[in-house]
Amino acid sequence: MTNQSLTVNGERTAIGAVPVHTSVLDWLRDRGLTGAKEGCAEGECGACSVLVARPGIDTPTEWTAVNACLLPIASLDGQEVVTSEGLGTPAELHPVQQEMAVRGGSQCGFCTPGFVCSMAAEYYRPGRSACSGDAEHGENGFDLHSLSGNLCRCTGYRPIRDAAYALGDPGANDVLAGRAAAAPPAPVATGMHSAEGSFVRPASLDDALSLLAERSDAQVVAGCTDTGVQVNIFGSRPSLTIAIDRLSELRGFEVGAGEVRLGAALTLTEIERRLAGRVPLLEQMFPQFASRLIRNGATIGGNLGTGSPIGDTPPALLALDASLVLASQRGERVVPLAEYFTGYRQTVKAADELIKTIVIPLPLAPMTAFHKIAKRRFDDISSVAIGYAVEVRDGVVAAARIGLGGVAATPLRARATEAALIGQPWTEETVRTAAGVMAAEGTPMDDHRASSSYRSAMLGQSLLRFYFAEQGVLA
Ligand SMILES: Cc1cc2nc3c(=O)[nH]c(=O)nc-3n(C[C@H](O)[C@H](O)[C@H](O)COP(=O)(O)OP(=O)(O)OC[C@H]3O[C@@H](n4cnc5c(N)ncnc54)[C@H](O)[C@@H]3O)c2cc1C
Ligand code: FES
Ligand code: FES
Structure with missing residues (x-):
């Protein structure tokens, strides 16, 4: 009963x-x-x-x-x-x-x-x-x-x-x-049990972390947009499911003088509405992320929690130089997102840790963009996704961070391209040279979404598009 x-x-x-x-x-x-x-x-x-x-x-x-x-x-x-x-x-x-x-x-x-x-x-x-x-x-x-x-x-x-x-x-x-x-x-603390297993909604982050410390086999769920597919299509039946989406400690939202702090259990829609355009790079990403129905459930922590190389938030957050606050019973630690992914769907997050907060440093770079190359404009998984954050001072590239998704086993920074830009004049010639470097970033694969050569070509094209859009030549 x-x-x-x-x-x-x-x-x-x-x-x-x-x-x-x-x-x-x-x-x-x-x-x-x-x-x-x-x-x-x-x-x-x-x-x-x-x-x-x-x-x-x-x-x-x-x-x-x-x-x-x-x-x-x-x-x-x-x-x-x-x-x-x-x-x-x-x-x-x-x-x-x-x-x-x-x-x-x-x-x-x-x-x-x-x-x-x-x-x-x-x-x-x-x-x-x-x-x-x-x-x-x-x-x-x-x-x-x-x-x-x-x-x-x-x-x-x-x-x-x-x-x-x-x-x-x-x-x-x-x-x-x-x-x-x-x-x-x-939110109601819940414990529901059946022959299939148990579903627990802990009352607090402490309760969630102590349960997770006891049961490293537990399946954490937030918006269930990823795990729900695993249950329905792939027959996943975890013996313990721990729901964290309504934990107030994971739902903070703060825009301070030096950083933006986003609770991991905020949905994409909540972040989009609360930021209201204050992080233009994310503002460009939101409409391209799945559909409104999915964004109403999908959390930002869940997107990073999957460790997927084709998630849309990592390229954007890498360009924004974001860090993650990871929490466990042992305490909290801060990990730069650039050091979070370690292999295909693998991360530095231990089994007993949860992503608590995503921290974006301020001020933001003046020139930012998010490009998603997919077969449909909306509700599609990316073949390649790129986040840009570039600062030009006196005609010279002073800083450049470029996040890539879909071109390797993990999301990654386009370090060689960044190096090819920084210190160079912000000109078509520089960008064309850097676009050649960018086309060789990562180790893109052939799969049902795109060929490796297409993915490489799209990387180079994307940088050119970013440049010409910033010059006002392209929309
Ligand atoms: C139709 C459809 C379209 C989609 N389109 C896109 C798309 O365009 N772009 C894209 O990037 N993704 C897309 N997705 C994937 C999915 O929606 C996202 O990855 C989403 O952000 C997952 O969030 P969630 O809260 O639903 O996670 P859940 O499904 O609840 O969990 C996903 C994983 O993250 C872990 N997790 C959740 N929260 C935390 C936390 N705080 N700390 C640690 N681990 C955690 C869970 O344990 C689980 O392993 C799509 C999914 C569907 C079904
Ligand atoms: S009316 Fe929409 S599927 Fe038939
Ligand atoms: S049945 Fe739920 S989205 Fe298709």
């Missing part, structure tokens, strides 16, 4: 005795809430999107759209969820459902509940209607990126965009808008 519960569409519901790795999607569907669909079970299609009440940035609570296929139900103990069924009824459609219906935004309907939930999250986003229209925003401020994690095979998307751009503001009696003004559900 378990006593865990959550609020679903306004009703307190016991989680019940289910295997601990049961996804939110399967759990909802087993209870007859079959609006959310399984299209892919790996975060790619958004058919499973639901709304969760998360701590807000501009209001105490924000309705946040997430992929229900990736989250374990145990992670929502004490939390609040709204599914497409909870938004409106056939007799009384929610405004997003109404606009989707009248504008032809739904044909076969498989994707519709997911679109409706992602659209509802954007409908309720505080300050949305104050944003002005452009190629990716409606006159009503609706940000099309909010739908970047939702796929539709039927409509061709135009009617969905028409529905999104036709939305007004929530009315004075809108229950979900009213809920946003109250505090979010507090």
